[in-house]
Each structure stands twice: as structure tokens, then as C-alpha cells.
Amino acid sequence: MNRPSLAIVVAMAQNRTIGINNTLPWRCPEDLKHFKALTMGHHLIMGRKTFDSIGKALPGRTTVVVTRNTTWSAEGCIAAHSLQQAIDACNGDNSAFIVGGAELYAQALPLVETLFITEIDQIVDGDAYFPSFSRTEWIETERRSSAQETPQPLHYDFVTYRRKPTN
Template sequence: MITMIAAAAENNALGKDNDLVWHLPDDFKRFKTLTTGHHIIMGRKTWESFPRPLPKRTHLVITRNKDYKAEGAIVVHAMEDALAFAKDDSNAFIIGGGEIYTIGLNFATHIELTRVHGEFEADAFFPEIDPAIWELQESVFHEADDKHKHAFTYETWKRR
């Protein structure tokens, strides 16, 4: 399996200035649970947004820069290279950003999307999910509460 995992607003906003525009602790926990023990594939800007590598995951960073170094990660130069490196993983995860998701949409078999209810100003966006290609398998709504300023829905999509 190749799974894209993201949190995106109703207008597909992912983030602004290389950061998220919301704080959803339960979504962070879900991300950790799903991705731990797996390869996580990301672009350079996503990698650089981390304070340090995420524990118990193999980090694959895609960049066009042939001289780029990323301590704690494996640097590759195309999605195909990242997927070849992760070929023995039962479920490799594509974790962003916007350009990597757009490329990854052609390779993914599943999407784990946290749909944040609201529209946000952003400079990075998740691609549109085409219902002719993707089928919604599960949808679980979460109300806004004292830890979550915004309501959200976990959506699991599978390629048809």
C-alpha cells in the first residue's frame, strides 16, 4: 500500500509559511499511530519544518537539489526513487507538502485525510480527490472541543 496522509481544510488548504494553520492533537496522535514503523515520504520543505526526525520512521526526502543533505533522512530526487526505496514496506506514507501530494496522487492506493471543517488562508493545498477514481471507505466526525478549535472528519479513501 501507498497511503497519502494529510490534514486539509474544506478549501484544501494544508498550511501557510511551511506550517499548519490549526492545532489538532488527536490528528497528531492518529498520524503517529498510522506512520510509526513505516517509511514517510516528503518534500524538502516539509522535512525542514520538522525540529528533528520523527521517531521510529524512515524519512525519505524528495528534492531536485542533487547536493542536498538531510541528516537523519535519505535524500532522493523523484517519487519513483522514494517508492523503490520503500518497496518492502507494507504501507509507505506520503506526508506532503502540496507539490509532493500532487505527484503522489498518481501513485497512492489509499488516502487518510483529516478534513478540517472551515476554510483557511494558505500557500500550500491538497489536490482535489476525484470520486471517479477514489471511493470513500470510512468517515468519522469529531466535534470541536476544548483541545480542538475546529471540528474535523477522518476520511479513508481507496483507489477504485
């Protein structure tokens, strides 16, 4: 079977914060809609702590949870015990999305072709961070700016990066 195209979906602050206390450090309804539109009908690969923070398999998508616990299971989810095993579980899908957390992002970054990053235009306290990456390895192909006043004031950009071809 063919391996799916791999992408990362993440929202991060200027200082690369992606979470605090196993939750998002902001409330941005448009980002959640963006996430849903990107991932609907595809496989989501997430770590067990990310799954725990969501609390259930997301409707309309196949949830693959990477965990070291060989007895872990959850209704509607596929358990995988490595990133590679999770990717293998996505065979038959043309796209699979790595959706967190920080450790899985770090493992997946060298493997993905696309980054869908919601860049939050502020510095945010947190305890989970997106790994640093060289922007010279990526081409920005799309940027859409937005802002909200409620539930909290935020300025953010939906940005798509594609990996530059290697020669």
C-alpha cells in the same frame, strides 16, 4: 523487491488548504496522534520544505526526503531526487506514506491506493493546497467525526478513501 502500498496522509480544510508559511494553519493534537498511529514503523516520503518545517526525522519511522538538491543530507534521513527514487527507497516495507507537501501530493496522487484525509470543517486561509481530485475515483471506507475546543475550536473527520478498482 515488492513495491510498498502507497498512501497519502493529509489534513485539509474545506477549501483544500493544507498549509501557510510552511506550517499547519491549525493546531489539532488528535490529528497528530492519528498521523503517528498510521505511520509508525513505516516509511514517510516528504518534500524538503515539509522536512524543514518538521525539522528532524520522526522517531520510529524511516524518513525519505525528496529534494532537487543533490548535496542535501540530514541525519537519519534518506535523500531522494524524484518521487520514484523515494518509492524505490521504501522497498521491503509493506506500506509507505506520502506526507507532503503540495507538489509531492500532486505527483503522488495518481500512484496511491489510499487517502487518509483529516477533513477540517472550515475554510482556512493558506498558501499551500491539496490538489483537486475526482471523488468518483474513490470509495469512502471509513469516517470518524471529532471535535475539539482547545487549543482552538475545530470540527473534523478522519476519512479513509480507497481507489476504486479499474476495469
